[in-house]
Amino acid sequence: MRLLIAAVGKAKAGPEQDLFRQYCRRLSPPPVLKEVEEKRPLAGPQLKAREAELLLATLPEGAKVVALDEKGRDIGSVDFAHRLRDWRDSGCQDVAFLIGGADGHGDAVRERADLLLSFGRMTWPHMLVRALLAEQLWRAHSILTGHPYHRP
Ligand SMILES: C[S@@+](CC[C@H](N)C(=O)[O-])C[C@H]1O[C@@H](n2cnc3c(N)ncnc32)[C@H](O)[C@@H]1O
Incomplete structure (x- = not known):
């Protein structure tokens, strides 16, 4: 099953990116990262709607969609x-994880998502969310394969 991470904004070199790459490298194949950015000076609801459009345009047909959202469901690593x-x-080929911009996700993303996933109710910087997600994907792989990285 292929994993796609679609995120608003471009990563800059730094510790968050290093951490993200470190966990991605452990997965085979590694998740594909697609970054989207609106160049026009939009703001507020217009910007959110446009970013939602850009994120949704990255989705492979039939993908399961997980939108990272602080107001989403807080589930455990095993779940x-x-x-x-x-x-x-069940035959799913692609799972896509969507990370929003500074104002969060537009309605279109929330409506398309199969799961709204929260990493707790606190707001994390979006670049750190990439790293947290990559770590949880590696942990999920460890859980499913019995790798000792995850201690129940
Ligand atoms: C700076 S946050 C946006 C915060 C915005 N106030 C909101 O309501 O979503 C940027 C992105 O990081 C992700 N994010 C931040 N904190 C999160 C959390 N606790 N759980 C899941 N995703 C989170 C979400 O994808 C969010 O769209």
Whole structure:
């Protein structure tokens, strides 16, 4: 099953990017990262709607969609791993993880998402969310394969 991470904004070199890459490299194949950015000077609801459009345009047909959202569901790592396993076992080819911009996700993303996933109710910087997500994907892989990285 292919993993796509679509995110608003361009990563700059730095510790968040290093951490993100470090966890991605452990996965085979590694998740594909697609970055989107609106160049026009939009703001507020218009910007959110446009960013939603750009994120949704990256989706492979039929992908399961997980939108990272602080107001989403707070599930454990094992539940997360099992959800990925269930999608894989039901024939799903692609899972896409969508990370929003400074104002969060537009309605179109929320409506398309199969899961709104929260990493807790606090707001994390979006570049750190990439690294947290990559770590949880590696942890999910460890859970499903019995790798000792994850201690139950
Ligand atoms: C700076 S945050 C945006 C915060 C914005 N106030 C909101 O309501 O989403 C940028 C992106 O990081 C991700 N993010 C930040 N904190 C998160 C959390 N606790 N759980 C899941 N995703 C989070 C989301 O994808 C969000 O769109």
